[in-house]
Structure formats: structure tokens, C-alpha cells
Amino acid sequence: MIAVYLVLLIPLVGILYFALSGHREDTGRMNVRFNGITLLATVWLAINVLNQGTIISTDKAFLIDPFNVYLIVLTAFVGFTTSIFSSPYMAHEKEIGKLSDKRLKLYYSMFQGFMLAMYLVLTTNNMGIMWVAMEGATLATVMLVSLYRTPESIEAAWKYFILCGVGIAQALFGTILLYYAAVQIGDGENALLWSVLYENADKLNPEILNIAFVFLLIGYGTKIGLVPLHNWLPDAHSEGPTPMSAVLSGLLLNDALYAVVRNKMLVDGATDSNMAGYLMMGFGLLSFLVAAILLHRQKDIKRLFSYSSIEHMGLMTFAFGIGGPLATFAALLHMTVHSLTKSAIFVTVGYAAQLAGTQRIDQIRGLIKTQPKIGWGLLIGTISIAGFPPFGVFTSEFLVLLATMHSYPWLTLPLLLGIGIAFAGLFRHIQPMVYGDRPEGQNPIKANLWPVTIHLALVLWLGLAIPGFLAHWFSQATLLISGSTPL
Amino acid sequence: MNIEQLDFYTQAILSMAALVGLTSFLMLGQGRLLRLIFVFALQGFLLTLTTVLAAYSLDSHHLYISAVLTLLLKVIFIPWMLRRQVLKMAMHRDIEALKNNTVVMMGGASLMVFSYYVLHPIVQSSSVVMLNALAVSLSVMLLGMLLMISHRQAIAHVVGFMSIENGLFFAAIVATNGMPMVVELGIAFDVLVAAVLFGIFFLHIRTSIDSLDVDLLNKLHEVDK
Numbered sequence: 001m002i003a004v005y006l007v008l009l010i011p012l013v014g015i016l017y018f019a020l021s022g023h024r025e026d027t028g029r030m031n032v033r034f035n036g037i038t039l040l041a042t043v044w045l046a047i048n049v050l051n052q053g054t055i056i057s058t059d060k061a062f063l064i065d066p067f068n069v070y071l072i073v074l075t076a077f078v079g080f081t082t083s084i085f086s087s088p089y090m091a092h093e094k095e096i097g098k099l100s101d102k103r104l105k106l107y108y109s110m111f112q113g114f115m116l117a118m119y120l121v122l123t124t125n126n127m128g129i130m131w132v133a134m135e136g137a138t139l140a141t142v143m144l145v146s147l148y149r150t151p152e153s154i155e156a157a158w159k160y161f162i163l164c165g166v167g168i169a170q171a172l173f174g175t176i177l178l179y180y181a182a183v184q185i186g187d188g189e190n191a192l193l194w195s196v197l198y199e200n201a202d203k204l205n206p207e208i209l210n211i212a213f214v215f216l217l218i219g220y221g222t223k224i225g226l227v228p229l230h231n232w233l234p235d236a237h238s239e240g241p242t243p244m245s246a247v248l249s250g251l252l253l254n255d256a257l258y259a260v261v262r263n264k265m266l267v268d269g270a271t272d273s274n275m276a277g278y279l280m281m282g283f284g285l286l287s288f289l290v291a292a293i294l295l296h297r298q299k300d301i302k303r304l305f306s307y308s309s310i311e312h313m314g315l316m317t318f319a320f321g322i323g324g325p326l327a328t329f330a331a332l333l334h335m336t337v338h339s340l341t342k343s344a345i346f347v348t349v350g351y352a353a354q355l356a357g358t359q360r361i362d363q364i365r366g367l368i369k370t371q372p373k374i375g376w377g378l379l380i381g382t383i384s385i386a387g388f389p390p391f392g393v394f395t396s397e398f399l400v401l402l403a404t405m406h407s408y409p410w411l412t413l414p415l416l417l418g419i420g421i422a423f424a425g426l427f428r429h430i431q432p433m434v435y436g437d438r439p440e441g442q443n444p445i446k447a448n449l450w451p452v453t454i455h456l457a458l459v460l461w462l463g464l465a466i467p468g469f470l471a472h473w474f475s476q477a478t479l480l481i482s483g484s485t486p487l
Numbered sequence: 488m489n490i491e492q493l494d495f496y497t498q499a500i501l502s503m504a505a506l507v508g509l510t511s512f513l514m515l516g517q518g519r520l521l522r523l524i525f526v527f528a529l530q531g532f533l534l535t536l537t538t539v540l541a542a543y544s545l546d547s548h549h550l551y552i553s554a555v556l557t558l559l560l561k562v563i564f565i566p567w568m569l570r571r572q573v574l575k576m577a578m579h580r581d582i583e584a585l586k587n588n589t590v591v592m593m594g595g596a597s598l599m600v601f602s603y604y605v606l607h608p609i610v611q612s613s614s615v616v617m618l619n620a621l622a623v624s625l626s627v628m629l630l631g632m633l634l635m636i637s638h639r640q641a642i643a644h645v646v647g648f649m650s651i652e653n654g655l656f657f658a659a660i661v662a663t664n665g666m667p668m669v670v671e672l673g674i675a676f677d678v679l680v681a682a683v684l685f686g687i688f689f690l691h692i693r694t695s696i697d698s699l700d701v702d703l704l705n706k707l708h709e710v711d712k
Contacts, residue, residue, distance in 0.1 A: 128670030135677045142684060151695045155704040158688060162644060165681065166632060169651045172674070173628060176655065177621075180662045184612070189667050207608040235707045 001055065003045035004062050007072065007119050010038045014112030023101050028087030031108050035080040038115070042076040045069065050469060056125065060193055063125035066476035067332075071258060072122050074336060078250045078343045079115050081451035085347045086111070086243035088448060092354060093241065098148055107147060107241065113140035114247065121255045128192045130259055131168070131175050134223065137252060138164045145240040156235035163232040164222055171219020171259075177212035178266070181205045194262060201269025209270045216263045217279055223256035225310045226317060227287040237306035238359065242350030245302055249309045250343035254335050257313065261320050265481055268323075280321030285414060287314030292418045295425030300359050301349055304429055305342065308385060311422050312338045318415075319400045322407055325486040328478045330399030333466070337392035337459050341384045344455035348377040351447045352433070361429050366438035371445070375434045377452045382430045384459055386423045392462035496544040497616050500661055503537045504623040507657055508599070511630040511650060515595050518583045520573045520642055524566050527646045530653055531561030538660050549668050550660070556675045557656065565649055565682050569642055572689050576699060583640060591637045595630050602626040620661040627654030641692060641699040645685045652678055 014034040018027065046069050049055060054065040064072070090107060093099050099107075117140055120133035138161070146157035175192070181204045182191035190196050197204070218229070225233040237245040260280070267276045291311035298304040312334070319331035351374045356364040368375030384391035397419065405412050461467075466474070475485045493501075510530040517523040535558045542550030573579050585591065602625040603618070610618050628651045635647035659666050666674070689699060696703045 126667070126670065128666055129673060132670065132673030132677055136680075139677065139680050139684060143687075146688075146691060149691065149695075152706050154688075154691050154695045155706055158641075158692065158701070158704060159707070161684070161688070162635070162648065165648055166635070166651060169628065169655060172655050173625065173658065176658050176663065176666070179659075179666060180621075183663055192667055192670065205612050207611060211606065211608065239707075 001048075001057055001062075003041055003048055004055075004057065004064065004123055006041040007038060007045060007076075007123065008116065010034060010041060011112045011116035011119065015109050015116065018105055018109035018112060023105075027104060027108050028083075028091060031111060032080070032083045032087055034112060035076070035083040035115070038119075039073075039076040039080045042073045046073050056195060060125055060190065060195065061129075062123045063195055064123060065480065066473040067261075067480055068122045068258065070332075070336065070470065070473050070477075071254065072119065074339055075115070075118050075122065075251050075255070078339060079118075079247065081455065082243050082246045082250075082343060082347070083111070085246070085350070085448065085451050086241075088446060089243060089350055089354070090241065092445075103147055106143060110140045110144050111243075111247075114144075114252075116140075118251050118255055121259065125193050125195055127175050127178060127194055127197070127263070130262070131172050134171070134220070134256065134259060135165075135168050137255075138168065138223075141236075141240075141244065141248065141252070144244045145236045147241055147244075148239070150239070153239035156232075156239035160232040160236040163229070167222025167229055168219050170215045170222075174212045174215030174217075174219055174263070177208055177215065178263070181208040181212065181270075194266075197266050198269065201266050204266070204270040206271040209267045210273075210275055213263060213267045213276050214279065217260055217276075217283065220256045220259045220263075221283060221317075224253055224260065224313050224317060225287070226283045226314065227290045227310065230287065230291070230310050233310060234303045234306040237309075238300050238302040242302070242346055242353065245306070246343040246346035246350075249306065249346060250339040253309060253313050254339055257316060257320070257335065260317070261481060264320065274323065277321045277323045280317050281408075281411075282321075284314045284316070284318030284321055285411070287311070288318060289314075289414060289418050289421075292422035292425060295422055296428070298429065299361055301353065301361050301364060301429075301433070302346070302359055304361065304426070305345055305349060308422065308426065309338075309342055311418070312342070312385075315397070315400060315415075319403065320481075322403055323482055324403055324407060325478050325482045325484045326399060326406065327403035328482040329474055329486040330396045330403060332474050332477055333392065333462070334396035334400065337396055337462055338385075340455045340459050340462075341381060341391070341393060344452045344459075345378070345381040345385060347452050348374055348381055348449070351445065351449075352378060355442065355445050356439075361433060363439075364433045366436045366442065367434050369436075369438040370442050371447065373449050374447060377449055377456075378430065379434045380456055381452070382426055384456060386426050387419060390460065390463045391456075392459040395463050493616070496540070499540055500537065501616060501619060503533060503540070504620050504657070504661070507533050507537075507627060507653070508623045511627045511634075511654075512592070512595055514646065514650060515630055515634050515637070516585070516588060516592060518585050519579075520581070520583070520640060521570065521579050523643060523646055524569045524573070527569075527650060528562050528566040530650060531557060531566070534653055534656055534660075535562060537657065538665075541660050541664060545664055547664060549671075550665050552668070553660075553665055553671050553675070556671075560675060560678055560682070561649065561653065564679075565645075568682060568686055569645060572686070572699075573642060576693070578640070578642075578699070583638060583643070585637060587637075591633065595633055598629040598633065599626040602629060617662060621658055624654045624658035624661070627651075627657065630654075639700050639702045641689060641701050644701060648685075649678070649682075 117137035
């Protein structure tokens with residue numbers, strides 16, 4: 001249990017440390033250390049869960065079960081590797097005069113703030129606190145999107161703030177309705193605890209829960225980036241600093257989806273209809289297709305990959321919507337591999353943009369000839385995210401397709417079509433960037449590609465063989481969400 | 488069911504719901520920023536009254552804390568901050584010409600009807616009073632969004648945003664007698680941080696486009712033209 005408190009306490013100390021300490025040269029390395037220690041704490045927590053099963057703290061404030069434990073470790077891991085990337089990256093941004101020391105301090109402080117909010121979303125047992133933490137994540141990242149203070153970044157941050165703020169207010173209304181249904185069956189102060197709600201789900205009023213879920217899906221769906229609520233996402237990704245894009249895509253979207261699925265489990269328990277599932281399938285498929293088509297029209301490399309994130313989040317939402325054990329297992333796996341791959345891609349994209357001095361796709365050329373590491377990193381990352389075997393994304397997409405064929409055969413066609421369109425959209429942009437001649441005056445930069453290598457190696461590993469303990473958690477979580485196991 | 492047959496508390500809650508709904512409509516049609524902020528503060532005050540009323544008649548002490556929080560945040564701090572911004576920018580003499588004012592008001596009325604329609608299934612399991620309270624809160628939220636769509640000034644957007652929060656708060660007080668204390672404190676903290684961030688953003692937007700007209704924030708597009 002101490003591990004949970006540690007996971008929350010370390011980032012909190014981190015916020016205060018970066019906010020209060022004076023100017024120092026090694027803030028980047030300190031950030032790596034903070035994230036590293038948190039990663040160790042989450043591993044300790046994971047070992048506890050592995051040995052004891054689900055943990056609920058004595059005051060019932062925190063709940064760690066197989067569904068969130070792997071997401072917690074994933075969050076800490078991506079946070080750690082991104083901080084390794086961010087340290088020299090931000091130092092470079094400061095060198096070329098884009099940032100001042102004060103902004104750098106703000107950046108690191110808010111980085112820890114964002115991590116804290118993410119851990120709180122995942123560990124809390126209280127649906128109200130989950131909302132508070134989700135809103136906290138927006139508040140922490142909004143100043144990071146506008147970190148460079150260009151007119152574009154301020155516009156992006158304003159859009160992000162307003163759209164996500166209004167969106168997430170819908171989720172609060174949903175939570176209030178959930179609470180309203182819960183107090184009708186008694187127990188005021190504990191009524192919002194997920195573990196209590198889950199036990200009594202069959203007693204909750206189905207009509208109220210159906211209405212509540214619509215609001216919860218729209219609210220958290222804004223954060224997932226579901227079409228048509230996605231407008232903030234490409235702007236925030238393209239205008240903010242690149243390490244932020246990596247954690248936004250890799251972590252925030254996942255955690256918002258996690259919140260939706262937690263709520264869906266309650267609604268499924270209360271109602272007989274599959275209304276929640278159909279809603280998620282509809283929104284998921286729409287996002288998937290629209291984002292796949294929009295990939296073709298992008299001119300900015302970070303916007304390109306943020307549309308790819310929308311596409312993949314759509315696919316996961318769709319898979320959770322189908323709801324059977326196979327689809328749920330696939331969605332859980334896809335959350336992991338997408339998060340690992342997409343953060344790796346954003347790291348290479350960051351280097352590529354620094355190398356070329358621009359984010360415009362038509363001006364980034366000849367990456368392999370200039371600096372093979374970056375070129376190959378981007379190429380392999382894109383191959384992985386496009387769903388080529390033997391990478392993990394292929395496995396999970398294949399499982400989603402199988403589950404779709406099994407439950408809704410006629411939906412396989414739009415899915416396959418979407419995967420094809422997205423594949424073409426990514427490669428028509430990536431191919432000229434990676435290959436081609438080296439433009440004059442383009443020189444290699446200092447780049448540390450270890451995070452990318454490790455991420456992609458893990459994705460490859462997950463594509464070839466899922467390690468036993470992870471498969472165990474996935475099937476436990478699947479059992480929890482869908483009611484039966486796939487294995 | 489006649490309103491005279493209900494107890495005093497329920498009657499008072501219903502009147503409060505009506506008044507809160509009314510303030511939302513007043514904000515919607517308001518072109519002057521200072522008056523908009525004043526009506527917003529008024530709405531916050533009505534919320535404070537509702538909370539005190541609920542705390543008194545249900546004898547739940549933690550509601551007094553949220554009443555104080557509401558008073559400090561929604562009636563004093565946020566209106567004060569917004570007012571200062573308006574005066575600093577010398578926008579208090581400007582009248583924002585609202586396009587299609589009639590259409591917006593009609594839209595607002597239909598949103599109210601829509602809220603009743605959406606929440607109607609609730610009647611089966613609880614009272615008509617609860618339906619009224621929840622429907623009014625939902626329509627306050629939707630009217631807040633409409634306010635943001637129909638106004639162009641960033642200040643009006645913040646007022647819309649905060650009045651959405653007001654709608655949520657009203658639902659929490661009336662339907663469930665307040666959320667658990669930790670959650671309520673958390674929400675108040677988020678609102679406070681959001682208000683401070685809005686203040687910082689006004690500064691940034693002003694230095695970037697020399698105005699607070701958000702229609703001028705139009706550099707980013709879904710696809711490049």
C-alpha cells in the first residue's frame with residue numbers, strides 16, 4: 001500500500017522542487033531522476049499486485065486491480081523515457097533561444113504536475129476524484145501547449161483549454177447523475193467509490209445510468225479525441241513542445257479511455273441493453289475513419305501523427321464497444337503498444353524537426369542520408385504504427401478484426417478500408433522525408449535514440465510473445481470488464 | 488401536484504431553480520461585458536443562497552463550507568478578476584453587437600425544452616421536483632455553451648465556462664445534497680486554478696493579437712489550405 005502513496009508523493013515533491021528551487025543547470029537530469037524513482041515505485045506496486053491480487057487501501061480511497069496496474073507501470077515507463085528525451089531536447093530549445101530559464105522551470109514543474117494527475121486518475125477509487133484529476137491534467141498541460149508563446153501556440157492552448165474544459169464539464173454532469181443514482185441505494189459518503197458502485201451495479205437505476213453514460217462518454221471522449229470533439233488535439237500536439245506531444249498521445253488519451261471504460265463497466269452492470277457499447281462503437285468507428293482520411297491532407301509532421309493517434313484511439317474505443325473477451329483483450333493490448341509506439345515516434349519526430357529546423361513535411365527531406373539513426377527510427381516507428389507484422393500493433397489490430405468478424409461481420413469492411421487508407425496516408429508523407437537527397441546545409445544533431453530503441457523493441461516483443469505476467473493481467477482485466485476470459 | 492402542497496424547502500428550491508435559469512437567459516442576451524459579469528455574480532449569489540438553504544434545512548454542515556467556497560470564488564474572486572480585465576482593456580464602453588439575437592434566444596428556449604426531454608425518464612424513479620432541478624441545471628450548462636458560441640469576447644467565453652460550472656454545482660446541491668467533501672474541494676480547487684489560468688491567458692492573448700476577440704484566433708486549420 002505504501003507503494004501507491006509513493007507513486008503519488010514523488011511527483012508532488014517534484015512539482016514543488018521545480019517550482020521553488022532557484023536556477024540550476026541540471027533541472028533536466030533531476031526530472032529524469034524523479035521519473036525514474038516513480039517508475040521504481042510503480043514496479044514495486046506491480047509486484048505487490050502480482051503477489052496479492054487486487055489491492056484496496058484501508059480508507060478505500062485507492063484501488064489497484066489488474067486493469068489499472070499495467071497502465072500505471074506504462075505511464076511511469078513512458079514518463080521516464082520521455083524525460084530522458086526531454087532533457088537534451090529542451091536544453092537545445094533553450095540554446096536556440098526559444099525558451100528562457102523561467103519557462104523551463106514552468107515546463108519541468110508542470111511535467112511533474114501532469115504525471116501526478118495521470119497517476120491519480122489511474123489509482124483513485126473515487127469517480128469524483130477521477131474527474132478532478134482529469135481536469136487537473138488539462139490545467140497542468142495547458143500552460144505547456146503555450147510554452148513557446150507564439151500566436152499559434154496561444155491559439156492552440158486557448159482552444160485546448162476551452163474545448164477540454166467544456167467537454168469535461170459534461171463528464172462531471174455524468175458523474176453527478178451517477179452519484180444521484182448511487183445515493184438512492186444508500187451510503188452517502190462512500191457512494192462514489194468505484195468498488196462500492198461495482199458491487200451494487202445491478203441495483204442502480206438503469207434509466208439514470210444510461211443518461212449519465214452519454215454525458216460521461218462525451219466528456220471523457222473530448223479528451224480521448226473522438227471525432228467530432230477532436231479539434232483541440234492536433235493543434236495542441238503540433239504547437240506544444242515535442243516531449244509534451246509524446247506524453248499527451250501516449251498517456252493522456254489512454255487514461256481518458258480508461259475513465260470511460262470504468263464507467264462503462266458500471267453501466268453494463270446496471271442495464272441489460274448494450275447501449276453504452278453501441279455508442280462507443282459508433283464514435284470509435286467514426287473517429288477511426290475520419291482521422292484516417294484526414295491523414296492525407298496534413299502538412300505538419302506532428303499534426304500527421306496526432307491524427308494517427310485519433311485513428312488509433314477510435315479503434316480502441318470501437319473495440320471496447322464490441323465488448324466481448326477477445327475484443328477487450330485486443331483493446332487492452334492496443335492501448336499498451338500504441339502508447340509505446342506513438343511516444344517513440346514523437347521522440348524521433350522531435351529530432352527530425354530539430355534537424356530540419358521546421359515541422360513542415362515538405363521541407364523535411366533525406367533523413368537517412370543526413371542521420372541514419374533518426375531516419376530509420378522514424379521509418380521503423382511508422383511501419384510499426386501502421387500495423388505491419390511482426391510488431392505488436394499488428395497483433396492487436398488483427399485481434400480486433402477477428403472479434404469484429406465474429407460479432408459484426410459487415411463492419412470488417414470499413415475497418416479494413418480504414419487501415420488501408422491510414423497506411424497510405426502515413427507512407428505517402430513518410431517516404432519522401434526518410435529517403436531522398438540530403439538538403440544543403442543539413443547537419444546531424446546530437447540525438448539520444450535509446451528511448452526509441454527500447455520502446456520499439458518492447459513493441460516487437462509484445463508482437464512476438466506476450467510475457468506471462470502481462471498476459472495474466474490482460475486476461476484478468478478482460479474478465480473484469482467483459483465477464484469472461486479470452487484464453 | 489400543486490406547488491402549495493409541497494413543503495417550504497422544496498418550494499424554495501423550485502424558485503431558486505427558476506431564478507438561476509432566468510439569470511442564464513439574461514446573460515445570453517447581454518452585449519455589455521460589465522453587466523454580463525454582474526449577472527454572473529448574481530447567479531453565483533443565488534447558488535450560495537441555495538446551498539445555505541440546503542445546508543440549513545438538511546442540517547448538513549459540510550454544505551456550509553461549499554457555500555463559503557462558492558461565495559468566495561463565484562461571487563467575489565472571479566467577477567472581480569474579470570471586471571479588472573475589462574476596465575484595464577477599456578472595453579467597458581463597447582457594446583458587442585450580437586448577431587441573430589432573436590435566433591439565439593429562441594435557441595436557448597429550445598435547449599431548455601430539450602433538457603426536460605432528455606431527463607424525462609428520471610421522473611419514473613423520483614419526483615417531479617428533481618426533474619425540474621436537474622433539467623434546469625442541464626439547461627444552464629447548455630445555455631453557457633450557447634453563450635460561448637454566440638459571443639466573441641474571451642471574457643464572455645470565461646463567463647460562459649464558469650456558468651457551466653454553476654449549472655453543475657446546482658445539480659450537485661439540489662439532486663444529491665452536495666458531492667462528498669473531498670470531491671467538492673477538488674472541484675473548487677480546479678475552478679480556482681482555471682480562473683487564475685484564464686487571467687494569465689488574457690495577458691498572453693492580448694500581447695499576441697492585441698485584442699480579446701477570439702475570432703481573431705484563426706491561424707490553425709484542420710487541413711492546410
